[in-house]
Amino acid sequence: MEVKDLGAKQIPEALRRTRAVAILRGGSGEHLDDVLDALVDSGVRCLEVTTNTPRALEALRAARLRHGTAAELGVGTVRTPEQVDQAAEAGAQFIVTPGLDEAVADRVRAHDLAYFPGAFTATEVLRAHALGATAVKIFPASLGGPKYVRELRAPLDDVEMLPTGGISPDTAGDFLRAGACAVGVGGPLLGDALDTGDLDGLRSRARALLDATGGAA
Structure with a gap:
């Protein structure tokens, strides 16, 4: 099926500046x-915040009220x-998917949200771009x-990854030097914070991440 480049x-500026997305998945929702x-x-x-995290949309909606424009939340x-509709209603500014689905992509565009679909091969990357x-x-x-990532970027250097x-x-830092525009980091950043509420370790890992990406203030 022919696919046109839909733009x-x-x-988002916060992602461009910090070059990192924190991925919150799991836990009971308590923390x-x-x-x-x-x-x-x-x-x-x-x-x-992923859809399979308890209280995901409730927490996102509340965080939007607390942080306003200080954070980009998706x-x-x-x-x-x-799920795109539900995320948009909760105030999401971007949508992340594990794979490619044209119906999902259409709905993301309808809500005028940033879109980060999952892909792995060059063919999938081109499809996601289109x-x-x-x-x-x-x-x-x-x-x-x-x-x-470096090898993918060689022929696809116009596609942000x-x-x-x-x-x-x-x-x-290794992925950024290979040509990635940013990185998504989940478990190695979160540790057990969503399960235990350990915020001291979380803050330390967050500082290390931003030092690595050059996004630290």
Whole structure:
């Protein structure tokens, strides 16, 4: 099927500046608000809460009220157009998907949100770009590593890429030097904070991440 290049929303300024998306997934939901606040206060200003995290939309809606324009907040693991609608209603500014779905892409465009669809091969990356990706989430990034991102970027240097999956504060810089516009970091950044509420360790890892990406204030 022929696909026309549909254009894309620009990369959010907070992501352009910090070059990192914090991915919040899991836990009971009890500590979600505190973790969101601790990350924003630490300087991580682009945050994704996944649909399979308890209280995801409730927490995102409340965080938008607390932080206003200080943070870019989005919803991840979006798999259906209905989930796009729910995310937009909750105040999401961007949508992240694990793969490619044209109906989801259409709904994201209808809401005029930034769009980060998951892809891995060159064919998938081109498809995501044609569907209007703001940047293509290269997932799982740990499977190919920074060298794989560098090789993808060689012929596709007009496509913004955001590697995600298995990236830590220690390896984030390697992916950026390989040509990524930013990185998505989940478990290695969050640790057990969503389960235990340990914010001290979280703040330390957040500072390390921003030091690695050059996004620290």
